[in-house]
Amino acid sequence: MSLETLDSPRAAAPDLLRFGVPLALALVLVAFSLMAPGFLTLSNIVGVLVNNVALAAIVSIAMTLTVASGGTDLSVGTAVDLGSLAFVSAIIAGQPVWIAAVLGVLAGIGTGLFNALLIAGLSITPFLATLGTLFIGHSLQQLTTDGGNPVYVPTGSIPPALAFIGHGAVFGVPLALWLVAILAAAAWLLLARSRFGREVLAVGTEPQVALYSGLPVRSVLAFIYIASAAIASIAGILISANVNAYVPYSGNAYLLNSIGAAFIGTSLSRTRRANIPGTLLGVLLLGFVSNGLLLIGWNFYWQQVGSGLLIFLALLLAFTGRRDAA
Amino acid sequence: MTILAPTLAMRGLVKTFGPTRALDGASLTVAPGTVHGLVGQNGAGKSTLIKILAGLVTPDAGDIEVGGTPLGPLSPRGAEELGIAFIHQDRLLVPTATVGEALFLGQERSGSRHGLWRGRLERRAAGLLERFFGIALPKGALIQDLTTAQQQIVQITRALLADPKIIVFDEPTASLSRREVDHLFEVIGQLKAHGLTSIYISHYLAEIERICDAVTVMRNGRDVAHVDPRTTGTAEITRLMVDRDVKDLFPRHNATAGAPVLSVSGLAAPPAFRDVSFTLHRGEVLGLTGLLGSGAKDLVRSLFGLSPARTGRIEVDGRPVRLGSPGAAVRRGIAMVPEDRRAQGVALALAVDENTTLASLPAFSRFGFIDRARERLRVSRLIDELKIKTSGPEAAVRTLSGGNQQKVVIAKWLARQSRIYVLDEPTVGVDVAAKAEIYRLIARLAEQGAAILLLSADLDELLGVSDRILVMYRGEIVSEHIPSETTGARLLAASVSGARAEGIAHVA
Incomplete structure (x- = not known):
């Protein structure tokens, strides 16, 4: 008999906490709409979704995959940037937009392959391996762009397809949001419903047990890091199409938010597992908090304090929830 | 003082x-x-x-x-x-x-x-x-x-x-x-x-x-x-x-040894073990023991592809196989119940059903997606069959007692329909009643035609459960014993000194 069995489980408490984050999101929306009249308008909400949330959501989906496999991908931003660089370079070289997009994703896959080689091949911890990739990616961008200069698609020759990717809408919904929906649905199916997702879960929580059950631990990890980088590079293509340029190191802006969102999402799950719906809620919460703070006139420099407090709150909920669940 | x-x-x-x-x-x-x-x-x-x-x-x-x-x-x-x-x-x-x-x-x-x-x-x-x-x-x-x-x-x-x-x-x-x-x-x-x-x-x-x-x-x-x-x-x-x-603790099984299922000849992984040969039959419980450093542990690991042997021949059902990884061993129908149950046997944070189907996911999937209904049905049956005490298939394995966790490990391989079971100290840290249940399970596996290799340091357990017992000493199999014709003292003597002469029953 262990100590755990001595405490009678308080069944109601974890459930209450589980709804803490959706509740917090609702509270944030109500509070800001009272304080800032412009907050709860359709144009502001669509603006937040397209400008703050969509790209962060795509990078966070990528991050969720690696968190589910028991690691992290600190080089998601590198995959964003290299995807963007390859995409823009191909367009400037006169390639059709779809070929440029394929090249952009291939650049992402290349980044992921490198991570996979380090993590699955050489058994380096994901944290260190992807940190190394982050540094190398930084240098690579400096070397190929004269020390880190933006690369612009000449204004006169912007292909219509590029403008469509950057600003287009299908059935009135911006293309970026369609992409988020498609990627989120695919990643959710993969993690929560597929056989592969179960293998990821086992590798992510108990790699030894996965090995002793005959699972291909290394291939699972390799696939996850390649998929993560490939998804992140799609965000890079979207960014470039939006500003008609490659802007160096812009991908790293999404790194911290994506880690935050993935872990907020984990804290939502009763079983403390990385999950796509939770991650999306985390992205929404972080996005609306920073937008709301901006609207009520908080100094831009203070906004990250808001995000920080939010993550502390989520961790606190997760921590108390875990103790109760024990 | x-x-x-x-x-x-x-x-x-x-x-x-x-x-x-x-x-x-x-x-x-x-x-x-x-x-x-x-x-x-x-x-x-x-x-x-x-x-x-x-x-x-x-x-x-x-x-x-x-x-x-x-x-x-x-x-x-x-x-x-x-x-x-x-x-x-x-x-x-x-x-x-x-x-x-x-x-x-x-x-x-x-x-x-x-x-x-x-x-x-x-x-x-x-x-x-x-x-x-x-x-x-x-x-x-x-x-x-x-x-x-x-x-x-x-x-x-x-x-x-x-x-x-x-x-x-x-x-x-x-x-x-x-x-x-x-x-x-x-x-x-x-x-x-x-x-x-x-x-x-x-x-x-x-x-x-x-x-x-x-x-x-x-x-x-x-x-x-x-x-x-x-x-x-x-x-x-x-x-x-x-x-x-x-x-009552050691139920004897009624199976008679059938066709050879696993035969090993001249297997070597220096310096851990060398020149290991034996045959494991259908419906047989083959005991294996040896002190730390005798190579028994390494032999068991190599049979599950964890540290592959350098030279020698392994045959499953008469066909030569290479066991280069646990995955390869599992595909050949080999199951492993590892000694460190909590680190290698069960994923404590995962549910009973998730643990149970971990080695046989393809059988529970359709077009790459898990068929939850089929999974739940099979796992519920296994819970009943093995009398696993749990609040349900979705309870975390962490909440189960040691003996019941061990049954989940066995259920995992039953779900896979494995035919060769490598059991590494399967009753370490479980209480007497759970031990008895695990022994009954081993007997039942044998009766259903499984071939079982049981590595144990518990000599009473080996004598009570096995049909034959192999003793390893300094990397070699030094003797083979029939439980009814030997004693714990003889097994111990063979493990400690490598005494070859006594107790050799027949050469496999």
Whole structure:
């Protein structure tokens, strides 16, 4: 008999906490709409979704995959940037937009392959391996762009397809949001419903047990890091199409938010597992908090304090929830 | 340093947790300067009794006397002040600490801020280990570099620094090799010579018989018998614990060995083992034993593709196979029940159903997606079949007892329809009743035509369950025994000295 069995489980408490984050999101929306009249308008909400949330959501989906496999991908931003660089370079070289997009994703896959080689091949911890990739990616961008200069698609020759990717809408919904929906649905199916997702879960929580059950631990990890980088590079293509340029190191802006969102999402799950719906809620919460703070006139420099407090709150909920669940 | 420890008496203890009555008027009296055994199945109330002594649990009724003075409910602090120390089976040392840090960390009594003076700290630690146990650990070693036995010695030394009068050992040998157990017993003997009292809790009755002066047997929350282990045999103690006869513990299976399923010839992975040849048949339980370093462990690992053998030939169903990874072994129908159940056998954070289907996901998937309905149905059936005690297929395996966790591991391979079972110490750390159930499962597997290779250091278990027993010594199979024609002493002699001549039954 262990100590755990001595405490009678308080069944109601974890459930209450589980709804803490959706509740917090609702509270944030109500509070800001009272304080800032412009907050709860359709144009502001669509603006937040397209400008703050969509790209962060795509990078966070990528991050969720690696968190589910028991690691992290600190080089998601590198995959964003290299995807963007390859995409823009191909367009400037006169390639059709779809070929440029394929090249952009291939650049992402290349980044992921490198991570996979380090993590699955050489058994380096994901944290260190992807940190190394982050540094190398930084240098690579400096070397190929004269020390880190933006690369612009000449204004006169912007292909219509590029403008469509950057600003287009299908059935009135911006293309970026369609992409988020498609990627989120695919990643959710993969993690929560597929056989592969179960293998990821086992590798992510108990790699030894996965090995002793005959699972291909290394291939699972390799696939996850390649998929993560490939998804992140799609965000890079979207960014470039939006500003008609490659802007160096812009991908790293999404790194911290994506880690935050993935872990907020984990804290939502009763079983403390990385999950796509939770991650999306985390992205929404972080996005609306920073937008709301901006609207009520908080100094831009203070906004990250808001995000920080939010993550502390989520961790606190997760921590108390875990103790109760024990 | 001879300390006269006080007499400890706990009387009429009652403790209920919700609907469960963990203690129902239990008493424990321990004479000073003795080694007192405390035995009972899981759930008999041993742990609760000890937790009351540690001040972790407050009893509903009953009293505690130390040295004739009645005490109120104990607190952890109070237990420490009385000089009661606890050595737990789970190592409570920080893995990345040095030996010195592990010994002195959090011990304000030494007064100096030696944390800053690592060299001095380590020298003091080395001095103490030398003085108490006459051993020298590698210089600058971290806790994680030490063997389990060495870690345990560090833990005991740490407890001794607080000048205890009574030391409680809670399943201290669960993860120790036989040699390490011998060493621990020497240490306990030394403590006794110094006048300390020890309370010794173990599932291994042979150990109790070896070192205890008196034994309290617990069953259903009460102390049901007080026996002298020198006059009462382990069979009788077992009967008192489970209230049924020990011969029921080892059910014989009715299968007759059929066609060869796994044959190994000239297998070698120097320096661990060499020239290993044997054949395992359908419906057969083949025992395997050997001391630490005999290569038996490495042989078992290589058969599951964990550390592949260099040379030799492995045939499954007469076809030569390469077992280069666990995945390859699993595809050939080989199942592994690893010794370290909690790190390798079950994923504690995952649910019973998720654990059960982990090795056979393709069978539960359609177009790459998991068929939850089929999964749930199969797992529910296995839970019934193996009588796994769980609140349901979706309960986390963490919430199950050790024996039931082990059944989940076996269920995992049944779901895969594996035909060759490699069992590595399958009953370590589970109580007598769960052991009996695991033995019944092994017998049933054999009757259903499975071929079983059982690696165990528990000679009674090998004699009770196996059809044949192979003994390894220094990397080679030195003898083969038939249980009905051999004894534990012979097996032991073969493991210790590599004696080849005696007990050879027939060559496979």
